[in-house]
Amino acid sequence: MRDELGPLPLKDVTPSRLEVLLNAKTGELSPESLNHLRALLHRIFELALRRGLFTGLNPAKSVPRVKKPKKLPRYLKAEEVPLMLAALERRWRPLFATAVYTGMRKGELLALRKSDVDLTAGTVVVARSHASDTTKGGHADLLPVAEGLVPFRREALATSTLELLFPAEDGSQRPADTALHKVLRRALGRAGLVEGYNHVCRRKSCGYAVKKSHAVPEPCPRCGMKLWPRALPRPLRFHDLRHTTATLLLKAGVPLATVQRILRHSDPAITSEIYGHLDVEDMRKGLNLLVFGTAVPSPAEALLAAGAAPAPLAASLLLESRSPKGEGPGILSFRQELQGLRWSGRQDLNLRPLAPQASALPGCATPRHCCCRERVRPYAPT
Numbered sequence: 001m002r003d004e005l006g007p008l009p010l011k012d013v014t015p016s017r018l019e020v021l022l023n024a025k026t027g028e029l030s031p032e033s034l035n036h037l038r039a040l041l042h043r044i045f046e047l048a049l050r051r052g053l054f055t056g057l058n059p060a061k062s063v064p065r066v067k068k069p070k071k072l073p074r075y076l077k078a079e080e081v082p083l084m085l086a087a088l089e090r091r092w093r094p095l096f097a098t099a100v101y102t103g104m105r106k107g108e109l110l111a112l113r114k115s116d117v118d119l120t121a122g123t124v125v126v127a128r129s130h131a132s133d134t135t136k137g138g139h140a141d142l143l144p145v146a147e148g149l150v151p152f153r154r155e156a157l158a159t160s161t162l163e164l165l166f167p168a169e170d171g172s173q174r175p176a177d178t179a180l181h182k183v184l185r186r187a188l189g190r191a192g193l194v195e196g197y198n199h200v201c202r203r204k205s206c207g208y209a210v211k212k213s214h215a216v217p218e219p220c221p222r223c224g225m226k227l228w229p230r231a232l233p234r235p236l237r238f239h240d241l242r243h244t245t246a247t248l249l250l251k252a253g254v255p256l257a258t259v260q261r262i263l264r265h266s267d268p269a270i271t272s273e274i275y276g277h278l279d280v281e282d283m284r285k286g287l288n289l290l291v292f293g294t295a296v297p298s299p300a301e302a303l304l305a306a307g308a309a310p311a312p313l314a315a316s317l318l319l320e321s322r323s324p325k326g327e328g329p330g331i332l333s334f335r336q337e338l339q340g341l342r343w344s345g346r347q348d349l350n351l352r353p354l355a356p357q358a359s360a361l362p363g364c365a366t367p368r369h370c371c372c373r374e375r376v377r378p379y380a381p382t
Helices: 015-024 031-050 083-086 090-102 106-110 149-158 180-191 240-251 254-261 268-278 278-287 300-305 314-319 331-349
Strands: 123-127 141-144 194-201 208-212 227-233
Touching: 015 031, 031 300, 083 090, 083 180, 090 106, 090 180, 090 240, 141 208, 180 227, 208 227, 240 268, 254 268
Parallel strands: none
Antiparallel strands: 123 141, 194 208, 194 227
């Protein structure tokens, strides 16, 4: 951006120029990165306005955001969470367990202090994030501690001798660029939560590699050496553990408003936009209200006559038929009757006056024949 906007005076930076500049970077940057770049320009001009270095409207404010495709959040299933925690090194388990049981963000976990945890009351105070004195929401929150998290919290309190609950090896706070996602990926690979295995030949000069679904070593088809299976973990980020918390709560029937309070979203619309589609049970109840009657007369009528309950639509259509073609009794006649009704409907809706008779039109040169088969001369006006 410096090369394009640096030589320009601030007055020459217009919304149209910024929009053209962002559109030119569409091929190299993702929609999310373009929106971040637009936000950066917006902050720069807002700062210039506050300091009196620029007058007028913020040009970045009129630049529309780039629409990015919405994807379903990735998460771990309920039966996969214990596998992931068991595959972690012991020193990482309390941190990752707290992430899953509370939905806390990475910065909030790394800045958590022992004084924030009250095991007697069963609560934890979320008040800081990384080096900031406030969280992303700008305020402190009080969260309950789930019963399943208590043993992990006790171990973290016992192993940490300093103020921080999850300190680094030297006792300091872990930096913001701590690669927790790599720790998660290694655990997923050991737990077998993978997309497959990349079988690579152990002989470097061979270079043979193939992706398979199992981890059983096989001989290389080129040189005969054994293939080394390397796990391809599922592409989960550390932040996806927060998605796991929200998703599993919604699938368990927890109301969306409660999930919003646990995740501490500033606006319930944010929770609804990200996770609203996962509230499948309410949608399931709504769709189950679509109950249709039986189809055309079928063997189900015999059941009704015997006092049985009415069969649903699928049951009436899927009942085995004695017809050699697998059609229910009366289906063919019903189709013919329906076709006749459709044809009559077309006739009723498309009635047109009959074509005029040639003998009824004055001046018509079409010859006419009477019943006595005598030829009649064409009509000629006098």
